[in-house]
Amino acid sequence: MLASTLADVLTPLYSGRLVDAVARAAAVKTIGWDAALAAFSLLIALGFGAIVTRHVAYIGINGLTMKMMSDIGNNAFHRVQRFSTDWHANSFAGSTVRKISRGMWALDLLNYAILVELFRSLIMLIGLTVLFGWYRPVLGLIIGCGSLIYVALTVALSLGYVAPAASLANTWDTRLGGSLADAISCNAVVKGFGAEAREDERLAKVIAKWRHRTRRTWVRGTVNGTAQGIMLVALRGAVLGHALLLWSRGQASPGDIAFVLTSFFVLQGYLRDVGMHVRNVQRSVNEMEELVDIQSQAFGIADCPGAKSIRITKGRIDFDNVQFHYGTDRVRLYNDLSVSIKAGERVGLVGPSGSGKTTFIKLIQRLHDASGGRILIDGQDISKVTQASLRSQIAIVQQESILFHRSLSENIAYGRPGASQVEVEEAARLAGAHEFIARLPKGYGTLVGERGVKLSGGERQRVAIARAFLANAPILILDEATSSLDSESEVLIRKAMERLIAGRTTLVIAHRLSTVRALDRLLVFDRGRIIEEGDHAALIRLDGGIYRLLFERQALELNTGPV
Structure with a gap:
């Protein structure tokens, strides 16, 4: 120049x-x-x-x-x-x-x-x-x-x-x-x-x-x-x-x-x-x-210097005197929260809105950092490992399933991109999604639209469940995963999910309490504290208990609702 x-x-x-x-x-x-x-x-x-x-x-x-x-x-x-x-x-x-x-x-x-x-x-x-x-x-x-x-x-x-x-x-x-x-x-x-x-x-x-x-x-x-x-x-x-x-x-x-x-x-x-x-x-x-x-801008959650990949084999989760508050809030949601979840245990998280159920899940995924205490998975402090390695070994099905504007095959295989087409289709069958996918003109090559808008709510949910099946992670999180399904599909999905959660550490955020009756243990949250703990049979017998009150209220609404 x-x-x-x-x-x-x-x-x-x-x-x-x-x-x-x-x-x-x-x-x-x-x-x-x-x-x-x-x-x-x-x-x-x-x-x-x-x-x-x-x-x-x-x-x-x-x-x-x-x-x-x-x-x-x-x-x-x-x-x-x-x-x-x-x-x-x-x-x-x-x-x-x-x-x-x-x-x-x-x-x-x-x-x-x-x-x-x-x-x-x-x-x-x-x-x-x-x-x-x-x-x-x-x-x-x-x-x-x-x-x-x-x-x-x-x-x-x-x-x-x-x-x-x-x-x-x-x-x-x-x-x-x-x-x-x-x-x-x-x-x-x-x-x-x-x-x-x-x-x-x-x-x-x-x-x-x-x-x-x-x-x-x-x-x-x-x-x-x-x-x-x-x-x-x-x-x-x-x-x-x-x-x-x-x-x-x-x-x-x-x-x-x-x-x-x-x-x-x-x-x-x-x-x-x-x-x-x-x-x-x-x-x-x-x-x-x-x-x-x-x-x-600084990352909201950053890996610590020298962070290593976590290796989750059993899936035991321990909250050790965990403290947490949101942003600049002075009032803590969790104050010295301690709880252990055994490897392979199926645990339901129950409680009114704002009680701390979703925050509990987000802390395990490290979407937020605890203000104090430690969260351990298989004895490893999750604050000292890389976030990518942690989340790649936790499968989650959210209440609002979000899909990419990509093919159904790509969406299902998102948790395991190297999966074969046979594995993708098998996961879809387990989730009850194969039948409706097979009826589509382009089958598994169908593009689903932005955030999956070309599919119904139930179809999106089944694709998300298939994604969790294929991920094959040792820890599974279900945020009311069957809430968007019709009754017939829900029955099929429940049976498939029983096979999915076998041998895995499973956390279920329960809004409809009928979905957690068969779980090993229920944690009842209220204002950031676990105030009740036990299986469905034990908690339903507690006079004046929050779980019993919530269960009876939902049962009453079900029985007196419009036909």
Whole structure:
């Protein structure tokens, strides 16, 4: 790029010499022709040299920029994937995607503005200032000082006047993306309540704010451009006026005037674009701010230095004086909670909403870190092992099954990607999913839609159960895994799940107490404490017990409910 720009710097010099050679040709034709031919040859050589070197530069910069964009995208995705569940719960997926994609493309603009345009402008400014200083010192002084003043004012306007408005406009651009994604991803709810007009109004308010902020940024950019144009006209007057003064005194030849004119108009083109490129640099910086913010955020849950992979063979779980509170909450949910779950034991977690059942599961998965105490699996402290190795050996079927917009085979094999098609189909049979999958036009190759929306709730649940079958993990977590199934499917699934949980440590979060009657032990939670413990038969006999109260209430609702 340096070489190609130097070729542009020298072009006006040889253009001036070509004009002088033509002017002299009337007096001494042979000498004039030789000088003109020499200047012409050098101009052609400089033109080709600039093209070749610029081509090489662009190829290199393209490769560099694509590598940087890829690395930034991969790194941002890596971090976002490892942020805590709380971070994801408090973030719009659409906004996060917008931040990453906009930051990646902002780097492309940044590299082009700095490595290509501003660098070339800098070389052109220095080169012509030196050339003019050697050729006409006063012109060199005018060019150098005028250009420095122009660049300084341009940078000041861009950073102090345009940039603050651009940063605010980008914030509203992110909000717009989040609002669009939120409404579109929940379109089924919108249609269910006939709320299309209401969502139109809601988005219109966001767009109005975005339009106002963005228009202000554009207006400030226009004002900045006008100010730069005025400064360029003033610089043009100074340079050309001095050149004409020299010519009027007989101190400049026609070639000198051609040299000055050509040089200034080349320089003016570069300087005019300096403002645009400075604005592009600032714009790209503004657009990367939110991506940089993602990079600066600490992981909610981080592996400790030197963490090793955990190896779960039996699946014994021990809570040893565990303390836990959410975020900045001063009140602890768990206060010295201690409980042991034997290897292969089937345990139900029972209690009213907010009692601590789900938190218990999340602590085992290390989706949260305990505030005190230890959680051990097979005697290994889970806070000292890698999260990936821990979670890969715990299979979970959630109450709300989430699937990828991928094929059914890929979704079922997600817990064990190397599984064969035969193993995938066997897992589907165990989960009662094979029959409905086989009826689909593309069978196991069917794409299920975003979050699995092309399947019914029961079908999604059975695919998630098949995924847990195939994972074959020593610890199994079921968050009311049969809640979305019809009665006929539920009977089939229960039998299959009895085979699945045999010999595995199984934790079942129970909302319908009829699902936990056959489990080995039930832990009854209330406000972060285990207040009752035992099997169904023992707990149902406790007078005034919470489990008995919950069970009787559900039985009464079942018996008196509508037919």
